[in-house]
Amino acid sequence: MRLAVIPGDGIGPEVVSEALKVLGEVVPNAETTTYDLGASRWHSTGELLPESVLGELAEHDAILLGAVGDPSVPSGILERGLLLRLRFELDHHVNLRPGRLYPGVPSPLADPGEVDMVVVREGTEGPYAGNGGLLRKDTEHEVATEVSLNTAFGIRRVVTDAFRRANERPRKHLTLVHKTNVLEYSGSLWSRIVEEVSLEYPEVSVAYSHVDAATIHLVTDPSRFDVIVTDNLFGDIVTDLVAAVTGGIGLAASGNLDISGRNPSMFEPVHGSAPDIAGQNAADPTATVLSVSLLLDHLGEKEAARRIEASVAFDLATRDQASPGTTTAIGDRLAALVSSNTTPRPAL
Amino acid sequence: MRLAVIPGDGIGPEVVSEALKVLGEVVPNAETTTYDLGASRWHSTGELLPESVLGELAEHDAILLGAVGDPSVPSGILERGLLLRLRFELDHHVNLRPGRLYPGVPSPLADPGEVDMVVVREGTEGPYAGNGGLLRKDTEHEVATEVSLNTAFGIRRVVTDAFRRANERPRKHLTLVHKTNVLEYSGSLWSRIVEEVSLEYPEVSVAYSHVDAATIHLVTDPSRFDVIVTDNLFGDIVTDLVAAVTGGIGLAASGNLDISGRNPSMFEPVHGSAPDIAGQNAADPTATVLSVSLLLDHLGEKEAARRIEASVAFDLATRDQASPGTTTAIGDRLAALVSSNTTPRPAL
Ligand SMILES: CC(C)[C@H](C(=O)O)[C@@H](O)C(=O)O
Numbered sequence: 001m002r003l004a005v006i007p008g009d010g011i012g013p014e015v016v017s018e019a020l021k022v023l024g025e026v027v028p029n030a031e032t033t034t035y036d037l038g039a040s041r042w043h044s045t046g047e048l049l050p051e052s053v054l055g056e057l058a059e060h061d062a063i064l065l066g067a068v069g070d071p072s073v074p075s076g077i078l079e080r081g082l083l084l085r086l087r088f089e090l091d092h093h094v095n096l097r098p099g100r101l102y103p104g105v106p107s108p109l110a111d112p113g114e115v116d117m118v119v120v121r122e123g124t125e126g127p128y129a130g131n132g133g134l135l136r137k138d139t140e141h142e143v144a145t146e147v148s149l150n151t152a153f154g155i156r157r158v159v160t161d162a163f164r165r166a167n168e169r170p171r172k173h174l175t176l177v178h179k180t181n182v183l184e185y186s187g188s189l190w191s192r193i194v195e196e197v198s199l200e201y202p203e204v205s206v207a208y209s210h211v212d213a214a215t216i217h218l219v220t221d222p223s224r225f226d227v228i229v230t231d232n233l234f235g236d237i238v239t240d241l242v243a244a245v246t247g248g249i250g251l252a253a254s255g256n257l258d259i260s261g262r263n264p265s266m267f268e269p270v271h272g273s274a275p276d277i278a279g280q281n282a283a284d285p286t287a288t289v290l291s292v293s294l295l296l297d298h299l300g301e302k303e304a305a306r307r308i309e310a311s312v313a314f315d316l317a318t319r320d321q322a323s324p325g326t327t328t329a330i331g332d333r334l335a336a337l338v339s340s341n342t343t344p345r346p347a348l
Numbered sequence: 349m350r351l352a353v354i355p356g357d358g359i360g361p362e363v364v365s366e367a368l369k370v371l372g373e374v375v376p377n378a379e380t381t382t383y384d385l386g387a388s389r390w391h392s393t394g395e396l397l398p399e400s401v402l403g404e405l406a407e408h409d410a411i412l413l414g415a416v417g418d419p420s421v422p423s424g425i426l427e428r429g430l431l432l433r434l435r436f437e438l439d440h441h442v443n444l445r446p447g448r449l450y451p452g453v454p455s456p457l458a459d460p461g462e463v464d465m466v467v468v469r470e471g472t473e474g475p476y477a478g479n480g481g482l483l484r485k486d487t488e489h490e491v492a493t494e495v496s497l498n499t500a501f502g503i504r505r506v507v508t509d510a511f512r513r514a515n516e517r518p519r520k521h522l523t524l525v526h527k528t529n530v531l532e533y534s535g536s537l538w539s540r541i542v543e544e545v546s547l548e549y550p551e552v553s554v555a556y557s558h559v560d561a562a563t564i565h566l567v568t569d570p571s572r573f574d575v576i577v578t579d580n581l582f583g584d585i586v587t588d589l590v591a592a593v594t595g596g597i598g599l600a601a602s603g604n605l606d607i608s609g610r611n612p613s614m615f616e617p618v619h620g621s622a623p624d625i626a627g628q629n630a631a632d633p634t635a636t637v638l639s640v641s642l643l644l645d646h647l648g649e650k651e652a653a654r655r656i657e658a659s660v661a662f663d664l665a666t667r668d669q670a671s672p673g674t675t676t677a678i679g680d681r682l683a684a685l686v687s688s689n690t691t692p693r694p695a696l
């Protein structure tokens with residue numbers, strides 16, 4: 001297993017180091033190559049993602065990324081030039097974001113119920129296409145456009161993936177989240193494709209929710225969701241809310257998948273680089289550890305993936321929620337749990 | 349005071365009727381003209397918003413709208429052809445949505461704290477411009493575009509309105525909600541205008557939040573927000589979440605304002621037509637009553653507006669939350685409270 005590792009900025013290196021510690025317990029012979037990308041490289045060389053590095057990354061089985069972003073870099077530079085560029089160049093069309101409220105984890109909701117969903121967010125088109133422009137810049141008559149680009153090809157592959165996942169889950173339920181009553185063109189395309197693909201998955205029940213209504217449901221009745229499929233921007237918004245409801249972005253994992261297998265998929269915590277707590281051994285590495293579990297699952301190492309997730313579930317159920325420990329302490333605990341002969345049985 | 353009333357579909361007529369009952373207590377001589385627009389007119393005549401009706405509506409001081417939408421009408425027809433057309437034709441550039449958690453009202457959040465914010469949502473541009481199209485429709489090579497149109501003119505007027513409101517509030521705090529790290533063009537324009545207008549309001553402190561992070565804050569720490577200014581689509585999403593957090597869309601009021609005064613502003617509850625409970629005297633008219641309070645405030649009837657809001661606050665603090673009563677019972681209670689000589693002092 002050849003992994004490319006991009007620790008990145010802020011707490012990125014700290015959480016990645018713990019995640020690799022845990023990985024080492026299940027895949028001792030993983031070969032890792034670390035790539036120095038992010039704020040400091042940009043500051044010292046002006047480089048964001050050199051072609052040669054992109055080429056090397058593409059040779060790996062998967063990529064593990066900590067976080068990129070630093071207040072010293074103007075907003076958007078690293079996001080668009082590095083993170084989104086990786087997702088687009090490597091055709092990460094399925095942005096997979098599980099949202100599960102693990103037993104023991106406090107939710108900001110008074111009565112969250114059981115929450116166990118997966119958001120399948122489109123990752124390579126929509127309003128993220130970078131298509132737009134400015135007219136009469138810096139004048140009183142400036143016009144700024146952003147073009148959301150949506151293709152039948154791009155939507156079908158992510159919708160198919162979402163149905164496939166729904167079909168494998170006990171509830172077999174899929175919700176399309178969009179804003180079809182306003183975004184008439186992209187809305188009609190998304191709706192058509194969901195309808196067409198649904199014919200191939202007769203056992204999967206299909207629902208639709210406008211994105212605004214979905215935010216209401218996510219705080220009043222999150223249990224209703226099983227698999228959500230949605231566009232790049234709605235997915236960005238909805239997955240942060242899902243993360244908040246299920247205990248915070250400190251626990252939220254994600255995978256940027258090229259389902260075709262042509263390019264390595266990339267796994268990263270949903271949280272950012274949190275520069276305010278960087279270097280203090282204070283960040284919770286759990287989201288990154290769970291991202292490693294997604295990585296292993298994606299590479300077919302189902303048993304190893306399951307062991308890591310079960311260990312995290314056990315730790316979450318038993319940890320002191322108010323002070324779960326330092327970054328390294330949590331990493332040590334998780335590594336010990338994963339390595340222990342008997343996989344712990346979490347109270348699920 | 350000449351008011352145009354559009355009861356609309358579903359529960360629209362029921363909640364509007366109660367709201368007018370309450371209005372009658374503070375402005376006994378209001379002249380109202382009712383316009384039959386919505387699903388049934390569309391079914392019987394194919395008309396959504398005839399030019400002649402639009403012309404008549406424009407002659408009024410304000411418009412009160414219940415709700416439009418019915419399952420018998422394909423999604424989007426009434427929304428785009430009637431509701432959004434009204435907002436755009438009447439240049440309702442400030443979509444004003446207060447978000448206040450009234451004492452006594454249950455929130456889905458375990459620990460909401462004090463929530464009292466106002467969202468100033470742009471109402472006439474952004475992704476709502478209806479600009480987009482389809483290429484190779486109904487084929488495997490279909491492309492759908494949606495163009496978000498943003499102008500310095502359009503943004504400046506709504507941002508200025510938001511600063512003006514923030515400046516009049518005790519906390520004098522304004523948060524721009526956008527996604528500037530991804531939507532580079534519209535993001536830079538919004539940021540520039542907020543920066544420029546902020547110079548005219550030195551006492552207003554300014555914060556920025558990405559829309560995804562804003563959804564997290566809204567469920568973990570909603571008290572941080574005072575005035576939010578944001579684009580049409582982000583405002584749509586965020587205000588439903590704000591409504592959910594402050595007790596539900598059954599209580600959320602809104603105003604679609606043409607600040608220039610050239611066109612009548614339009615006031616409506618944030619909720620929809622709720623066809624499932626229509627005709628059952630079961631809908632809560634409170635959001636529509638609060639919309640009347642916004643209407644009166646906008647028309648300069650500050651004292652009448654305040655009396656209605658105080659009566660609602662009192663009723664919310666004292667009502668049986670589990671069964672607040674029928675539509676007419678709530679309307680009767682609110683009308684009685686408003687008409688009583690001594691304006692009730694809500695426990696604020
Ligand atoms: C950092 C940003 C570009 C990114 C996104 O918008 O996709 C982040 O919010 C995420 O959800 O991974």
Ligand SMILES: CC(C)[C@H](C(=O)O)[C@@H](O)C(=O)O
Nearest residue numbers: 181182212427431432584618
């Ligand atoms: C019905 C729909 C067109 C409308 C919108 O998207 O603005 C509604 O959601 C709202 O918020 O008033």
